[in-house]
Amino acid sequence: MSSLPKQTPLPWNRPEYRAFFYQFLVVLTLVAIGWYLLSNTLENLQRQNIATGFAFLGAESAFEIGESLIPYAPTDSYARALLVGSLNTVKTAVIGIVLTVLLGTVMGIARLSKNGLIAGLAAVYVELFRNIPVLLQLFFWYALFHQLPGPRQALEPFSGVFVCSRGFLFPAPRINGPEGLVLLLVPLALLLGWWLCRKNRIYCESHGKNRIHPAFLSLVPVLLVLGANVVAGATWQMDVPALQGFNIRGGGIVTPEFGALLLGLVIYTGTFVAEIVRSGILAVDKGQVEAAKSLGLSNSRILYLIVLPQALRVIIPPLTSQMLNLTKNSTLAVAVGYPDLVSVANTTLNQTGQAIEAISIIMVVYLVFSLVTSLFMNWFNKRAILPS
Secondary structure: OOOOOOOOOOHHHOHHHHHHHHHHHHHHHHHHHHHHHHHHHHHHHHHOOOOOOOHHHHOEOOOOOOOOOOOOOOOOEHHHHHHHHHHHHHHHHHHHHHHHHHHHHHHHHHHOOOOHHHHHHHHHHHHHHHOOOHHHHHHHHHHHHOOOOOHHHOEEEEOOEEEEOOEEEEOEEEEEOOHHHHHHHHHHHHHHHHHHHHHHHHHHHHHOOOOOOHHHHHHHHHHHHHHHHHHHOOEEEEEOOEEEOOEEEOOEEEOHHHHHHHHHHHHHHHHHHHHHHHHHHHOOOHHHHHHHHHOOOOHHHHHHHHHHHHHHHHHHHHHHHHHHHHHHHHHHHHHOOOOOHHHHHHHHHHHHOOHHHHHHHHHHHHHHHHHHHHHHHHHHHHHHOOOO
């Protein structure tokens, strides 16, 4: 009995070609839809005589910005104004993430405390602030700041530290000289110090002894910064705030707008981080803790050396999501008058009418923020995974 001849399937029926064909079809469809929406939008804008493009970024902004990390004046361009807003958003996100991780870690550990009072207070914090919308919390802290006394009746808990309706004022160092060069060398010095400490730790782990004492390595960034000051000709002095007339001048300041935004975001997001930390600690096998106790380790060393390193594998992925949520929730800054990117972009939009361009800039900037955060946390997550 002769076997039937084997038939070769048609190209679109072969699995390798079929998968490529459908993927190509989906991509082509998405490109066509995007092109249609873009061309239709441009046609409607042209019909209504609405200018398009980003040429407006070079025009004079002609509006004030209350807080800025870099020098800014109303005569500067819209591009510089948007840069100021972006830097304000970065400041909020970076400081907020650091404080949130610290607060959430402490509260997550406190919820597992054997002391009933500590565990109860941590539970009240989590259940209370997690269930109040973050926008209402921003309004509450903003109103609380404005209930403080005026500058002439400001509270002074410590010498040179003032708390009033203008904000929280404190002594701050001032750089006299080439600030840009010094501020550039500071992060480079810190990065070099971290790299030296890491190399020293690897050497100690492989050779079983210290090559350089860690206390000396911790002084390397400080010595480099001081050397940079000498080379650049910059001098440092402590600027202490003082009451002058009807206002307090000098020093550093945390304005009510920034303080309310930071408190609201940190306290709200910290509740979710606390639960993430608590779940990560509970995921560690109890046998690990019992084995550590049998070796005579204290509870603090068990937590630092045994529990938290293993809990990181569970903590980091959801912690990344909370970091991204805090960054995106910072767009609520416009509700309390803090000049973040969204606030500056809204002012730019109202003055120029470039709605699509302004919104596109906001989307791109926040996309970059989120991708950078995700890339860093993914890198950190890979380093935290224990080898199998």
